[in-house]
Amino acid sequence: MSQEGNKYFSMQMDFVSVWERIKKSTDIKNITQLAAVIGKTQPTVSAKQGQKKEFPIEWAYLVSEKYGLSLNWVLKGEEPVRAGAAREPKNGYVLLIDEWLDEIKREDPRREEWFRCNFEDSFPSFKSWVQRKNAANQHRRLAETVA
Known part of the structure; x- marks a missing residue:
């Protein structure tokens, strides 16, 4: 895979930044609610938050799909916020x-x-x-x- 095609998978997504955008753009306000949306347990999400400080791209994808958000917004904070707006x-x-x-x-x-x-x-x-x-x-x- 080319360097450009692999850019999302090589970046480290800062948990705090991604988490703040998710809370701002959705009705998800705590780790338990996030865990329910991504199909993980609350301890699994808390461990990822506390130990690695990285937000998994798979989780960001699941949130963006459920709430109609642009994956670029969730991962990097790039406008537009809504997925449909990015495709118009x-x-x-x-x-x-x-x-x-x-x-x-x-x-x-x-x-x-x-x-x-x-x-x-x-x-x-x-x-x-x-x-x-x-x-x-x-x-x-x-x-x-x-x-």
């Missing part, structure tokens, strides 16, 4: 492409694959980015199954 297209041209793609998919669902292939051929850097993103997601899922 900002460029009017992107909106037009999205609308056009929806239209051609209704006519022939196979056109989506055609579009993907042509887009990746035209923009190899996008194809590389998708591969890095997919590798990071696989690593995250593996980490979740181990945890």
Whole structure:
């Protein structure tokens, strides 16, 4: 996995900072409530808080999914706070492409694959980015199954 694709897994997430953002953005206000959301026991969470001072990325992911928060917000404090806001297209041209793609998919669902292939051929850097993103997601899922 590339250095860029692995950036979340190599960073140490400061427990105090992440915990403060979670309390600020959710109705989770104590370690017992956090433990219930992430499927761990209160002593397990307390031990992680007290001994290692690191907030596990898997826990941050579970909180972000349950509360619709951006994972970047939970882990690093980067705006936007809400997950949906991070995914909204900002460029009017992107909106037009999205609308056009929806239209051609209704006519022939196979056109989506055609579009993907042509887009990746035209923009190899996008194809590389998708591969890095997919590798990071696989690593995250593996980490979740181990945890």
